[in-house]
Amino acid sequence: xxxxxxxxNGTVEIDLTSEEIEERKQVAKKFEExxxxxxxxxxxxxxxxxxxxxxxxxxxxxxxxxx
Numbered sequence: 001x002x003x004x005x006x007x008x009n010g011t012v013e014i015d016l017t018s019e020e021i022e023e024r025k026q027v028a029k030k031f032e033e034x035x036x037x038x039x040x041x042x043x044x045x046x047x048x049x050x051x052x053x054x055x056x057x058x059x060x061x062x063x064x065x066x067x
Contacts, residue, residue, distance in 0.1 A: 001021055002013045016024070052062050 001016045005012045
């Protein structure tokens with residue numbers, strides 16, 4: 001992997017150090033974990049709303065309960 005540095009004389013490509021590569025991998029992993037957690041939360045929210053509808057609540061009642 002390389003990084004691009006912008007200088008007064010143009011741009012320069014420099015190889016990343018092993019530490020920088022590992023740091024970027026960790027950041028990407030945390031980002032993916034966060035996206036997965038957000039998707040799971042949305043799925044659970046939709047599932048919960050559907051269960052409330054199955055119990056006979058209408059949209060206004062559901063909104064009053066959970067916002």
